[in-house]
Amino acid sequence: MTRYAKPADLNDALALLAADRWKILAGGTDFYPALGARPLRENVLDINGLSALRGISTTGSHVVIGARTSWSDIIRHRLPPAFDCLKEAAREVGSVQIQNTGTVAGNLCNASPAADGVPALMALDAEVELRSAAGARHLPLAEFIRGNRKTALAPGELMTAIRVPTSATAGHSAFVKLGARRYLVISIAMAAARIVLAEGRIAEAALAVGSCSAVAKRLPALEAALVGQKADGELGERIEASHLAELTPIGDVRGSAEYRLVAAREILARAICKAVGGNRPEGRIAA
Numbered sequence: 001m002t003r004y005a006k007p008a009d010l011n012d013a014l015a016l017l018a019a020d021r022w023k024i025l026a027g028g029t030d031f032y033p034a035l036g037a038r039p040l041r042e043n044v045l046d047i048n049g050l051s052a053l054r055g056i057s058t059t060g061s062h063v064v065i066g067a068r069t070s071w072s073d074i075i076r077h078r079l080p081p082a083f084d085c086l087k088e089a090a091r092e093v094g095s096v097q098i099q100n101t102g103t104v105a106g107n108l109c110n111a112s113p114a115a116d117g118v119p120a121l122m123a124l125d126a127e128v129e130l131r132s133a134a135g136a137r138h139l140p141l142a143e144f145i146r147g148n149r150k151t152a153l154a155p156g157e158l159m160t161a162i163r164v165p166t167s168a169t170a171g172h173s174a175f176v177k178l179g180a181r182r183y184l185v186i187s188i189a190m191a192a193a194r195i196v197l198a199e200g201r202i203a204e205a206a207l208a209v210g211s212c213s214a215v216a217k218r219l220p221a222l223e224a225a226l227v228g229q230k231a232d233g234e235l236g237e238r239i240e241a242s243h244l245a246e247l248t249p250i251g252d253v254r255g256s257a258e259y260r261l262v263a264a265r266e267i268l269a270r271a272i273c274k275a276v277g278g279n280r281p282e283g284r285i286a287a
Contacts, residue, residue, distance in 0.1 A: 006046040010053070010131070010160070016045060017156045018133040024158065026068055029094065029102040030110045053160055062163040067105035071117075072096070074104065083164075085120040085173035085192040085271075092116045092177050095184060105159045108141070111149050111215075118145065118216040119192040120175050122208035125168035129161040130154070138163065148214045171196035171204065174274035176267040180254060187211045188255045189263040193271035195231070202226045202235075202276075207268065212249040212260050219246055222268070231276040236269025 003020070007013040016022060022045035025031050047053065047068065054068040056077050063079070071090040079087070093099050093107065093116050107117040108128065118141070126141045130153065141162075144152050153159065173194040179185030189211050196204035205223040210216035222243035229235060241261075249260035 002040050003043040004046065005044070006049045008049040008051075010050055011133075013045065013047060013050060013158060014131060014133045014156075017158060021155065024109070026106045027070065027102040029098050030106060047158070060166075062165055063169060065104055065162040065164070067103065067159045067161055069104050071099040071102055071104070071107075075099070080169045081172045082124065082169045082194055083173065085123055085175040085194060085275075086117070088175035089116045089120040089177075089190075089192065092175070092187075092190075104162055108145065108162070109151060109153065109159055111145050111147070111151050113148055113214055113216070114186050114190075114211045115216070116177065116187070116190065116210070119190055119208035119210040120173070121162065121164075122216055122218055123173060123192040123194040123206040124164045125206065126162050126164050128159055129163060130157045131160045132156040132158070136160075142215070142218065145215050168194070168206070172275050172277070174271045176271045176274070178263050178267050186254065189249075189260050189267055191264065191267045191271045193268065193275040195226075195272065195275040197231055197276065200231055202229050202231055205272075207272070209244075209247060209264050209268065212247040212264050214248070217246040219243060219268075221245065226272070231278075233273065233278055235272050235276065235278075236266075239265050239268055 005016055020043060023042040025044050025046045053066045055066050056069060057064050071093045074090040075087055093102055104117060107115050121141055127138050128141060128144045130137050139152055146152055171194050175192045177190040178188045192208045194206040195202055205226040207219045207223055208216055225243060244261060244264060247264060249257040251257045
C-alpha cells in the first residue's frame with residue numbers, strides 16, 4: 001500500500017526516511033509534472049509541514065538557506081550584492097507562481113543540467129547539508145550533483161539546507177541566461193559571475209556555466225586568468241577557447257553543441273562585465 005506522511009518535526013521525518021523508502025514532496029513543481037498521468041506507486045513524504053526548513057539566516061561562518069526556501073523568498077530577502085546572481089537566477093525560474101512554490105533544494109535535487117539555481121550557487125561556493133537519522137554531512141554543490149538527474153543523496157537522507165560561506169559573500173555578481181525567448185524557457189546556456197575588485201583590478205573571480213554540460217561547471221582556468229586584470233570593457237575579449245575546456249555541451253532541439261560554446265563565451269562576457277559594473281552590448285549571438 002502506498003503511504004503518505006506530512007510530519008511537522010524534522011526528527012520525525014528522518015525517522016520515517018530511516019524506516020522505509022519515500023518520494024520527497026516539497027514545492028511539487030517538478031514532482032507533479034514528472035508523475036504525469038501515472039498513479040502514485042511510491043510512498044510520499046510531504047515536507048511542507050517542516051517550517052524550520054524555510055528561511056534564510058546567518059551564522060558566524062555561513063549564510064544558511066533552508067531547503068524549503070522558495071525562489072520568491074530569495075528575491076525578497078536582503079542579501080549582499082554577491083547574491084545578485086542568485087536573485088537574478090531566481091527570477092528566471094519559471095513563472096511567478098512557480099517562484100512562489102518551487103524550492104531551492106528541489107531545484108538542486110532534481111539535478112537538471114538546465115537548473116537555473118545551480119550556476120549561481122556554484123559561484124557562491126555553496127555546499128549542501130544532508131541529514132539522516134544517523135547525523136548530518138556537508139558536501140560542496142559540485143560534488144552533490146553527479147550528473148543528469150543524479151545526486152549524492154543517500155537512502156534515508158534529506159537535504160535540509162544550502163550553506164554559503166561568508167568568504168564567498170564578497171564582491172558583486174551577475175547571472176545571464178540565453179533561451180529561445182525571453183521568459184518561461186529552458187536555457188540554451190547560462191552563466192553566473194562573482195567578481196571581487198581591489199583598486200580597479202580583479203582580486204577574485206568565481207564563474208560557472210550551466211546547460212553546457214551534464215552538470216553546471218566552474219571555470220578555474222578563466223578564473224585564474226582574470227585575476228589581476230583591469231576591470232574594463234575588454235574583459236570579455238580575454239576569454240579564450242582553452243578557458244572553456246570544462247564544458248562538454250550536447251546538441252538538442254534548443255541548440256547545437258557548437259552554438260552552445262559560442263553562446264557560453266558571450267554570456268560569460270556579459271555576466272563578467274555586469275558584475276564589475278559595466279555593460280556589454282547585447283547583440284544577436286551567431287555561431
